[in-house]
């Protein structure tokens with residue numbers, strides 16, 4: 001699926017569908033691809049990331065999911081990015097090699113977060129080994145300090161990275177440090193794609209010059225977010241704000257109830273009609289009370 005087009009617009013961080021007894025459920029992925037493309041207008045996916053419970057899956061499961069997304073996305077999706085980050089370097093390398101072999105359009109990796117890199121050079125050294133297993137496809141760094149605890153600034157990381165990692169193509173930036181993000185744009189906008197990953201703040205990141213976004217809500221609020229991107233491109237800030245406030249209204253409501261990957265699975269199930277199943281331990285399924293309240297809130301969104 002080598003795609004010559006640069007990644008832009010929205011990318012859905014895919015959910016990993018599971019059966020009621022907790023096995024990965026590959027059988028609904030074809031339907032999931034069609035839903036994203038036809039109902040949400042989203043043609044890029046980021047597989048096995050945070051929302052996909054990638055770090056809670058076995059290597060074998062991650063490979064099966066990657067294959068299914070690439071196969072079912074053929075001629076339908078523009079980019080299938082596989083997250084290959086892992087705590088163990090050999091495992092991350094194996095996943096990178098596999099993603100390249102099955103025809104993924106790119107790979108991404110987080111910083112290892114148990115034994116953490118303490119400076120930029122060790123992080124780059126780790127990422128370089130991973131990326132070198134897939135020399136023919138782009139590599140994206142997945143920056144998510146609230147979950148990894150690795151706070152090395154991306155501005156610093158990007159300085160000189162292309163010499164170390166020739167396939168380096170961009171960053172998925174899941175943090176609220178918009179100064180760091182803006183510096184990345186200022187210094188590298190021509191060279192790299194800078195994808196923002198905090199959905200409720202996307203409009204601010206667009207103002208800073210984001211190339212696009214990767215996030216969980218584009219699974220079920222993709223259409224509204226595409227309209228926000230259009231409004232922003234036309235410089236209709238008032239309309240763009242209305243769409244951003246719409247995402248904000250929903251998220252601010254569910255945050256108060258307790259919101260994470262488990263709840264995202266429930267929201268996607270009632271929005272798309274595709275059964276996403278339960279999350280894997282230590283996450284627990286969303287409660288019936290949450291589902292009822294979130295459903296009513298979703299139905300009340302006016303835009």
Ligand SMILES: CC(=O)N[C@H](C=O)[C@@H](O)[C@H](O)[C@H](O)CO
Pocket residue numbers: 013050051144174197198199200214215216217251
């Ligand atoms: C921590 C986490 O899962 N972040 C996601 C992507 O990075 C976002 O898409 C959030 O789910 C979303 O912004 C809601 O907070």
Ligand SMILES: CC(=O)C(=O)O
Pocket residue numbers: 013014046048049050051052172197214215216
């Ligand atoms: C949001 C995102 O990109 C992820 O779930 O990995």
